[in-house]
Amino acid sequence: MSQMILEVQNLGVSFDGFKAIDDLNFYVEENELHVVIGPNGAGKTTLLDMICGKTKPTTGTIAFKGHNLERMLEYQITRAGVGRKFQNPLVYEDLTVSENLEISYPKKRDVFGSLFFKRDETVLEEIQRVAEMIFLADQLDRKSALLSHGQKQWLEIGMLLMQDPQLLLLDEPVAGMSARERELTGALLRKIAEGRSVVVIEHDMEFVKSVAHKVTVLHQGKKLAEGSMESVQSDPRVIEVYLGH
Amino acid sequence: MKDISLASSGVRAGLPGTSMTFARKATAFVDRYAWAILALLLLVAIPVLSGTFRLGLFAKYLSFAFCAAGLVLTWGYGGILSLGQGIFFGLGSYMMAMYMKLEATSADPAASVFGAGGPPVPDFMTWNSIDTLPWWWAPFEHVWFALAAIVILPTLLAFVLAYANFRKRVGGVYFSIVTLALASIASIVIIGQQGYTGGINGITNLPVFMAHSVQSDTAVYVLYYVSACLLLAAVLAGRFILRSRLGKVLVAIRDREDRIRFSGYDPALFKGFIFAVAALFSAIGGALFTMQVGFASPSVCGIVPSIEMVIYAAVGGRLSLVGAVYGTLLVGVAKSFLSEHFVGFWMYLIGALFILVPMFLPKGLAGVLDRFREHHGEAQ
Numbered sequence: 001m002s003q004m005i006l007e008v009q010n011l012g013v014s015f016d017g018f019k020a021i022d023d024l025n026f027y028v029e030e031n032e033l034h035v036v037i038g039p040n041g042a043g044k045t046t047l048l049d050m051i052c053g054k055t056k057p058t059t060g061t062i063a064f065k066g067h068n069l070e071r072m073l074e075y076q077i078t079r080a081g082v083g084r085k086f087q088n089p090l091v092y093e094d095l096t097v098s099e100n101l102e103i104s105y106p107k108k109r110d111v112f113g114s115l116f117f118k119r120d121e122t123v124l125e126e127i128q129r130v131a132e133m134i135f136l137a138d139q140l141d142r143k144s145a146l147l148s149h150g151q152k153q154w155l156e157i158g159m160l161l162m163q164d165p166q167l168l169l170l171d172e173p174v175a176g177m178s179a180r181e182r183e184l185t186g187a188l189l190r191k192i193a194e195g196r197s198v199v200v201i202e203h204d205m206e207f208v209k210s211v212a213h214k215v216t217v218l219h220q221g222k223k224l225a226e227g228s229m230e231s232v233q234s235d236p237r238v239i240e241v242y243l244g245h
Numbered sequence: 246m247k248d249i250s251l252a253s254s255g256v257r258a259g260l261p262g263t264s265m266t267f268a269r270k271a272t273a274f275v276d277r278y279a280w281a282i283l284a285l286l287l288l289v290a291i292p293v294l295s296g297t298f299r300l301g302l303f304a305k306y307l308s309f310a311f312c313a314a315g316l317v318l319t320w321g322y323g324g325i326l327s328l329g330q331g332i333f334f335g336l337g338s339y340m341m342a343m344y345m346k347l348e349a350t351s352a353d354p355a356a357s358v359f360g361a362g363g364p365p366v367p368d369f370m371t372w373n374s375i376d377t378l379p380w381w382w383a384p385f386e387h388v389w390f391a392l393a394a395i396v397i398l399p400t401l402l403a404f405v406l407a408y409a410n411f412r413k414r415v416g417g418v419y420f421s422i423v424t425l426a427l428a429s430i431a432s433i434v435i436i437g438q439q440g441y442t443g444g445i446n447g448i449t450n451l452p453v454f455m456a457h458s459v460q461s462d463t464a465v466y467v468l469y470y471v472s473a474c475l476l477l478a479a480v481l482a483g484r485f486i487l488r489s490r491l492g493k494v495l496v497a498i499r500d501r502e503d504r505i506r507f508s509g510y511d512p513a514l515f516k517g518f519i520f521a522v523a524a525l526f527s528a529i530g531g532a533l534f535t536m537q538v539g540f541a542s543p544s545v546c547g548i549v550p551s552i553e554m555v556i557y558a559a560v561g562g563r564l565s566l567v568g569a570v571y572g573t574l575l576v577g578v579a580k581s582f583l584s585e586h587f588v589g590f591w592m593y594l595i596g597a598l599f600i601l602v603p604m605f606l607p608k609g610l611a612g613v614l615d616r617f618r619e620h621h622g623e624a625q
Contacts, residue, residue, distance in 0.1 A: 052507060074506035083507075090504045092497040099493045108490070109509045111518045117490035163509065 005030045005167055005197045006051070011060035012221075013050060020046045022221040024060070028167065033193045035200045035208050037232075038218035039242050044201045045087065047218070048169045051199075052084040053077040064167060079109065083165030087172050087201075089152035091159070093145035097136050100144050100155055101127045104162035126162065133191070134158035135184065150181040154188070161192055168198045174207055186210050205243075217242060272618040279567045280480060287473040287570075297462050304469040304537050306577035307476050309334075311530030313557035313569035314476070315523030318483050320555070321563035322492065323519040324499030325407070325416070329424030330554045332431045333399040333524040335546025337531030339435075339442070340398070342541035343382060344391035345451035345459075351386070352453070369448070373440035382441075388455055395532045396525065403524030408517035416502070416516075425548060432547030447542030451535065459536050472533045476570065479526050483566045486522065495519060527554075556595060559602045562611025571610060 008026040012019065021043045028034050036044050049055040051062055053074040062069040067080050078084075092100050105126065108117050131137040134154040139147065144155055153173060160168055173189065174182045182204070189198070189211055202208050208215065208229065215232045217224040219242070225235045232238055275282065291303050312330045319325045346367045350356045356365040364378050364386070384390045406427075410420055435442045443449065451459070458464055486492055498505050498512045505512050535541045544550070553576075561572020576598070584591045606612055 054507075073511075075509050075511045078507050078509040086504075090501055092493075092500055092504070094496050094500050095493055103490060103493050103497055103510075104508050106509060111491065111514050114491035114494055114510075114515075115486065115489050119490075159508065 003030045004028065005032075005065060006199075007061075007063045008047075008051070009061050009063075011047075011050065011057055011062065013046060013055060013058045019221050021050070021057075024218075024221065024223060026216065026223070028197050028199060030197055031193075031195065033189070033198045033200065033211055033213045035202055035212040035215045036218060037202065037205075037208060037215060037242065038224070041220075042218040043221040044218055045171055046221075048084065048171055048199065048201065051077075051167075052082055052169055054084075075109075078163070078165075079106075081166040082169065083160040083163045083167070084169045085156050085160055085171060085173060087175065089149065089156045091144045091147075091152050091155045093143070095144060096141050097131065097144055097147070097155060098127055098140040100159055101130055101162050104159040106163050130158045130161045133161065133188065150177045150185075153177065153181075153185070157185075157188065157192070166196050168192070168196060170198060170200045172201055172203065174202065174204055182207060269618065272614055275614065276618075279565075280477070280484070283480070283567050283570060284477050287477065288470070292466070292469065297465050300469050301465045301537065302577070302581055303574070304465070304472050305534065306574050307469070307472040307570075308530040308534035308537065309554060309557060309577065310476055310570045310573035311479060311526040311533075312523075312554040313561060313573045314479055314483055314566050315526035316555060316558035317561075317563055317566050317569045318486065318526075319520050319523035320558060321565075322487060322495045322499065323516055324495075324502075325516055325520055326418075326421045326555070327424045327520065327523065327551075328421050328548070328555065329428035329431075329551050330523065330527045331428050331546045331548070331551035332424075333403060333527035334531035334534070334550070334554070335431055335435070335541075335543070336399040336402070337395050337528030338535045338541040338545060339448065339531075340385065340391055340395045340528075341532040341535040342448040342451060343385040344388060345454055345535070346448050347382070347386040348453060348455075349451055367448075368450070369443045369446070370440055375440045379441055395528055399528035400521045400525040404517045404521035407520035408513055411513035411516045425551070428546065428548045428551045432543045435543040435546060442543075443541075445543060447540050447544075449540040451539045451541075454536055459539060465537075468533070468537050472537070475529060475533070479529070480566045480570065483522075483526075486519075487566075491515065491518075552599065553595060556598050556602070558609075560598065560606075560609050562609030564608060565611035568609055568611035575610075 004027050006028040008024060011021055011024045011026070013021050024047070026047065036047065038044055046055060050057050051069060053069065053072060057070050060070070064080065064082060069077050069082070072080070092103070095103070102119065102123065105123055108114055127140070128137065131140055134157060136151060136155060136158065139151070144152065147155060153176075157173065174185050177185060186207060189200070192198070200211070212229050214227065215229050216226045217232055217238050224241065225232050225238050233243065287307070292300060295303060312334055316327065316330060319327055350365045350367050353365070356368065364383065366376060366378050370378075385394070410416070410423060415423070436445050438444070453459060459468065494505065494510055494515055497508070498510075498515055502512050531545070534545065557573040557576050558569045559572070560576055561570065562568035579594070580591055583594060602609065608615060
């Protein structure tokens with residue numbers, strides 16, 4: 001059994017009495033591509049929000065490589081090595097593709113470090129390398145507001161690649177993409193999952209089948225099933241609440 | 246990959262110079278040499294064309310231009326609309342006045358008659374039956390202390406104030422209201438503490454700085470050039486900040502503050518920093534203002550001057566440092582002209598500007614230039 005990179009234990013959060021996540025245990029191994037599925041309102045996005053610090057849990061612990069994430073602020077969690085991609089692509093629209101990647105470069109993120117930051121060869125090469133991976137090498141000087149929806153998704157994945165996190169949290173990375181873009185993104189995800197752990201929320205079952213090492217099914221804030229795609233797909237409870245419809 | 250190459254064909258490639266229209270060349274020239282053109286105007290054109298009196302007025306506008314340039318950084322790029330730049334302008338102004346007042350008092354044989362034996366006490370304190378110099382006034386007799394305080398205190402205060410608010414995620418319009426309230430408090434405190442601040446009259450009768458008269462014709466020229474050079478340096482410093490990675494982070498914070506935390510930045514620190522830089526600019530402007538006009542007054546620290554400063558930046562273009570200087574000069578000249586010819590009309594005009602500029606010129610004069618360029622760029 002390989003090392004756990006993320007251990008979520010007894011996690012719970014309630015919003016005005018509504019338990020969005022209820023006593024959840026969730027583990028991610030090193031180099032694992034772990035997909036979370038479940039019906040709407042199952043608490044998938046809330047789970048990612050709590051891991052990356054956007055939402056503070058009411059109970060439970062989130063341990064990431066010896067850090068207690070539930071006590072840290074968002075930017076500290078990011079610096080510790082957790083990257084988050086949101087459901088709607090969130091890129092900095094007034095900046096160019098290249099600038100978006102540049103500010104994601106994971107060094108000198110304090111005030112004076114940023115002020116005297118030098119765009120040296122290493123940084124420029126890294127930007128070029130990532131831009132090629134995300135199919136945007138010919139768009140570097142373009143304002144990111146002008147990109148298509150799919151290209152923004154890729155840019156946000158690229159920003160995460162620049163950050164080089166050990167744990168990557170992706171919320172519906174292929175939502176709103178064409179079939180062709182989906183295929184490219186699937187290949188991209190498999191490539192970037194090498195050497196790091198990835199948690200993906202996804203509804204597209206074909207896509208999940210093509211990438212997942214392990215699948216967790218959430219339902220009403222609780223874990224319904226966990227295992228390989230085949231075992232989860234044949235689980236009668238999963239078929240009942242999610243796949244059957 | 247086909248869909249991508251299709252998308253990229255939509256990007257207009259920059260065509261070589263031959264096909265450029267004259268208008269595009271002209272706007273490109275203005276863009277490229279904006280700072281040099283401003284330097285020529287400030288250092289050559291204005292001094293050559295104005296007499297001593299007008300030059301003194303221009304020097305006064307320049308001291309307000311520091312605030313406008315600071316607002317470009319903090320408002321235009323940082324997304325923090327400060328309605329309280331007058332506080333920092335006032336701090337710079339009053340601290341300079343404190344030094345000059347103590348210098349004038351120590352040179353005045355009549356002043357030593359009053360007071361309880363210690364260092365001589367400024368005239369307005371005597372009138373308010375204060376006969377010993379307050380402890381916090383005393384160090385301002387040294388010019389080095391006064392100059393250091395002008396640079397450090399407002400900057401530090403601004404950082405602490407901004408960081409405390411932004412760390413608690415008080416931002417946007419709420420922070421603007423906080424600054425507005427503080428500007429109001431600043432002028433109320435100054436007016437209320439007459440014995441220590443000179444009250445509504447301010448601190449007046451400041452004829453010398455380091456034993457040099459600030460009222461002679463030579464002084465007008467010297468002060469004008471000092472202001473112009475410092476302002477040009479401030480614009481350069483601002484440009485350096487905006488072009489650095491910090492400048493890009495600021496834009497990212499302005500547009501998506503919730504996202505930048507997940508790029509590993511602490512937005513409160515960055516916003517605090519840029520707010521402090523703007524305060525520093527304002528304080529330098531305030532100190533120069535006091536040297537030029539020979540007084541410090543609560544009328545430049547309160548809400549009305551703070552809002553006027555925002556209008557300077559808005560008219561010039563809140564995304565253009567150079568534009569903010571032009572905006573200040575333009576509104577300053579208009580203000581002088583109108584208040585000379587139509588007394589009392591000024592306040593209505595500034596109110597109208599505050600409504601009309603954001604409505605029709607959201608990017609100010611610099612935005613007109615942008616639109617011109619875009620228009621001609623598309624025409625070719």
